[in-house]
Ligand code: NI
């Protein structure tokens with residue numbers, strides 16, 4: 001499977017299907033021509049242009065309901081559940097965060113925030129979404145054995161590097177890719193410091209990608 005990071009939380013998984021997660025493109029929209037889009041929560045910097053691809057969007061009930069009201073095909077689910085779309089398995093994991101859908105006027109409640117374990121072609125990838133550290137992350141490791149964990153390290157709105165180190169240890173994935181940092185000044189971090197600290201204390205390898213860069217996983 002190939003994994004491309006477009007910056008912030010936006011990731012494309014390319015295996016037998018193309019799955020685009022959190023399609024907010026900090027450097028401008030990329031036509032990743034996905035087969036499926038997955039949205040972790042209703043915030044603008046995650047839902048992004050999810051409605052514009054003309055493909056099914058996997059999201060929590062409230063976000064799915066909102067998207068349907070805009071004429072978008074949506075697969076609704078909720079935390080703890082698993083669905084299969086086009087042969088790709090999506091398990092919705094908890095995230096300690098909020099969710100709000102911005103719209104002219106006041107907007108609406110996006111339900112809860114989530115993460116995903118996505119299983120395709122025998123590989124499991126954990127995308128944590130926006131979240132604080134929570135100890136049940138160890139269950140995600142125990143249950144799904146992800147090969148790669150995508151973890152926010154930006155701080156302020158999510159975990160910072162210190163918490164993400166504990167998260168990585170609890171999940172136990174052999175590879176960690178930091179996300180949700182350096183998009184804007186409030187979430188500036190040095191991913192090399194994170195890499196150094198995590199690799200010094202665990203067997204985990206940290207993969208630092210440039211926006212637009214692809215890794216084979
Ligand atoms: Ni958020």
Ligand code: MN
Nearest residue numbers: 043045130157
């Ligand atoms: Mn965010």
